[in-house]
Amino acid sequence: MNYPLFSKENNSLAKKYLTKEVFETIKDKKTSLGYGLERLIHSGLNNDDSEIGVYAGDKESYSTFSLLISPIIESYHGFTTSSLHKSNMNPEDLDTPNPDKEGMYILSTRIRVGRNLENMPLGAAISKEERNRLEAMVVDALSLLEGELAGEYYALDGMSKDVQNRLIKDHFLFKEGDRFLEYAGLNRDWPKGRGIYHNINKTFLVWVNEEDQLRIISMQEGGDIKEVFTRLVTAIKRMESRLTFSYSEKLGYITSCPTNLGTAMRASVHIALPNLSNRMDKFTAITKQYHLQIRGIDGEHTQSKGHIFDISNARRLGVTEVQAVEEMYHGVVALIAAEKALD
Ligand code: ADP
Numbered sequence: 185m186n187y188p189l190f191s192k193e194n195n196s197l198a199k200k201y202l203t204k205e206v207f208e209t210i211k212d213k214k215t216s217l218g219y220g221l222e223r224l225i226h227s228g229l230n231n232d233d234s235e236i237g238v239y240a241g242d243k244e245s246y247s248t249f250s251l252l253i254s255p256i257i258e259s260y261h262g263f264t265t266s267s268l269h270k271s272n273m274n275p276e277d278l279d280t281p282n283p284d285k286e287g288m289y290i291l292s293t294r295i296r297v298g299r300n301l302e303n304m305p306l307g308a309a310i311s312k313e314e315r316n317r318l319e320a321m322v323v324d325a326l327s328l329l330e331g332e333l334a335g336e337y338y339a340l341d342g343m344s345k346d347v348q349n350r351l352i353k354d355h356f357l358f359k360e361g362d363r364f365l366e367y368a369g370l371n372r373d374w375p376k377g378r379g380i381y382h383n384i385n386k387t388f389l390v391w392v393n394e395e396d397q398l399r400i401i402s403m404q405e406g407g408d409i410k411e412v413f414t415r416l417v418t419a420i421k422r423m424e425s426r427l428t429f430s431y432s433e434k435l436g437y438i439t440s441c442p443t444n445l446g447t448a449m450r451a452s453v454h455i456a457l458p459n460l461s462n463r464m465d466k467f468t469a470i471t472k473q474y475h476l477q478i479r480g481i482d483g484e485h486t487q488s489k490g491h492i493f494d495i496s497n498a499r500r501l502g503v504t505e506v507q508a509v510e511e512m513y514h515g516v517v518a519l520i521a522a523e524k525a526l527d
């Protein structure tokens with residue numbers, strides 16, 4: 185492999201940290217599965233608007249290519265990869281009273297985690313057979329869920345376009361044809377092996393074999409963050425009685441994209457901020473101070489509509505799950521106060 189020519193417009197962390205010196209040291213390395221540098225950076229090299237630009241093919245990618253990935257992780261999460269990551273999923277420790285009791289600003293709250301199974305390649309390097317086997321294992325674990333969490337699994341293969349599009353539009357299902365995932369090899373054999381589980385009310389959902397093998401999601405209308413968190417934790421614990429998730433002491437839960445390592449948790453609200461949306465300087469000063477990420481109404485790489493934004497915690501590694509949710513909470517409290525002050 186020759187030194188890759190990232191375009192001038194490319195501002196990804198992959199480009200930033202793949203210096204000629206780093207390249208010379210890692211260019212011929214491969215993980216036991218045969219995952220190499222070319223595949224690792226393929227998405228970033230071909231999507232000039234990538235912010236990160238790498239996708240791991242397996243847990244080993246993080247150590248084999250640490251010269252490149254560790255600075256990316258440290259830059260994104262603000263956490264050194266030599267420290268230990270800590271987990272805390274105890275809902276009793278979570279202090280997040282509803283920041284919007286009158287329901288003026290927050291439309292809905294959603295918390296998701298990414299998970300991948302131990303001893304399996306990640307999605308970028310998984311085979312069709314392994315992916316199908318994994319889907320069956322997940323469906324089997326989901327059959328344990330009872331009460332409010334009880335639901336059904338719907339395979340993407342065979343789902344009508346109408347149903348699929350409705351689920352996407354209503355924010356329940358992943359979109360199709362994401363170009364970042366496409367170049368990472370994460371969309372191979374689509375739609376086979378992919379699907380969604382949800383309970384009757386669609387307050388608990390699991391995506392299977394998209395960017396990560398599992399995205400476990402709890403969501404509902406309004407701003408009761410604790411209820412959303414508690415439901416998520418209950419479901420994860422139950423699923424863990426049958427599935428072992430890939431985890432490392434330093435990197436936490438192993439995920440395809442380094443931005444999701446650690447808690448792999450993104451806690452978000454859909455929130456209407458008409459005043460702040462006309463004061464982007466103020467808006468971004470607050471999101472920066474509170475380590476928040478702003479996404480559009482249909483998720484990552486989409487635009488806001490009707491002054492509604494998706495506001496979530498940016499950091500996932502080096503904070504516990506409780507802290508990640510509380511980071512989002514404190515930021516949202518500050519945003520609502522700033523919005524009110526502009527009335
Ligand atoms: P992920 O959250 O898994 O990183 P996306 O950013 O693509 O992926 O979001 C997935 C879907 O979840 C999108 O349809 C998005 O609008 C929806 N979503 C995110 N946060 C919320 C929320 N607080 N309320 C309702 N839907 C949400």
Ligand code: CIR
Pocket residue numbers: 196227228233234235236237238364395441442443444484
């Ligand atoms: C990028 O580099 O901008 C994309 N590959 C997305 C990175 C963060 N998002 C993610 O993990 N879904």
